Amino acid sequence: DAGVIQSPRHEVTEMGQEVTLRCKPISGHNSLFWYRQTMMRGLELLIYFNNNVPIDDSGMPEDRFSAKMPNASFSTLKIQPSEPRDSAVYFCASRIPYGRTESSGANVLTFGAGSRLTVL
Amino acid sequence: GENVEQHPSTLSVQEGDSAVIKCTYSDSASNYFPWYKQELGKGPQLIIDIRSNVGEKKDQRIAVTLNKTAKHFSLHITETQPEDSAVYFCAARKGDSGTYKYIFGTGTRLKVLA
Numbered sequence: 001d002a003g004v005i006q007s008p009r010h011e012v013t014e015m016g017q018e019v020t021l022r023c024k025p026i027s028g029h030n031s032l033f034w035y036r037q038t039m040m041r042g043l044e045l046l047i048y049f050n051n052n053v054p055i056d057d058s059g060m061p062e063d064r065f066s067a068k069m070p071n072a073s074f075s076t077l078k079i080q081p082s083e084p085r086d087s088a089v090y091f092c093a094s095r096i097p098y099g100r101t102e103s104s105g106a107n108v109l110t111f112g113a114g115s116r117l118t119v120l
Numbered sequence: 121g122e123n124v125e126q127h128p129s130t131l132s133v134q135e136g137d138s139a140v141i142k143c144t145y146s147d148s149a150s151n152y153f154p155w156y157k158q159e160l161g162k163g164p165q166l167i168i169d170i171r172s173n174v175g176e177k178k179d180q181r182i183a184v185t186l187n188k189t190a191k192h193f194s195l196h197i198t199e200t201q202p203e204d205s206a207v208y209f210c211a212a213r214k215g216d217s218g219t220y221k222y223i224f225g226t227g228t229r230l231k232v233l234a
Contacts, residue, residue: 042126043226045224108166108169109166109222113161
C-alpha cells in the first residue's frame with residue numbers, strides 16, 4: 001500500500017491566488033481528516049469526513065477555506081483567495097472504518113507526508 | 121469542545137537519559153489517547169496509545185500513563201537514543217461511534233544529545 005498520498009508536496013503562491021491541495025486516502029479507509037500544522041498552534045483539525053460526508057468543519061478558519069470529498073479515493077482542500085497567514089503544512093490523514101477490531105489498527109490515523117504551502 | 125495542552129514545547133536530554141512529555145485534556149468524555157512521532161519532512165506516525173480503561177501501557181522503551189481523575193497523560197521514553205529526536209504529539213479522542221475527532225496538542229520537539 002502506498003499510504004496516504006498528498007499533492008503537491010510544496011506550493012509557493014502569491015497572495016490572492018487560489019490554492020488546491022489534494023489527498024488520496026488509503027484504499028478501504030472511510031474516514032478522512034485535514035489538519036494544518038504551524039509552529040504556534042501545532043496540529044489543528046480543519047475538517048473530517050466519514051463515508052465522503054463532511055461531519056465536522058468547525059475548524060475551518062473562514063469561508064476562504066473549503067473541502068470536498070467527491071468519492072472514497074479523493075479529497076481536496078481549497079483556499080480562495082490565499083493569504084500569507086495561510087502559510088503552513090497541511091496534512092491529510094485517513095482511518096479504517098469504525099467497527100473493525102482494535103487489533104487491526106482501528107484507532108490509527110495514517111498521515112500523508114504533507115503539503116507545505118507558502119503564500120507570499 | 122476538547123482542548124489538549126502539551127508541555128514542554130522543547131526538551132533536550134543526554135543520550136541514555138529519560139524523557140517525559142505531559143498532556144492535559146479538558147473533556148472528561150475523551151476515552152482514547154494516542155501519541156504520534158513526527159520526523160523531519162514526514163507526517164506524524166503512531167508510536168503508542170492508551171484507552172481510558174487502562175492506567176499504563178508499555179512498549180519496549182516507551183510507556184504512556186493516564187490519570188483520568190486529573191485528566192492528564194504522559195509519554196515516557198527511557199534510554200533515549202539519537203533516533204528518538206523528533207516532534208512528539210499527544211492527542212485525545214472522544215466517542216466510539218463513527219463520528220469522532222482527534223484533537224492534538226501543540227507538540228514537543230525532543231532533542232537527544234549524543
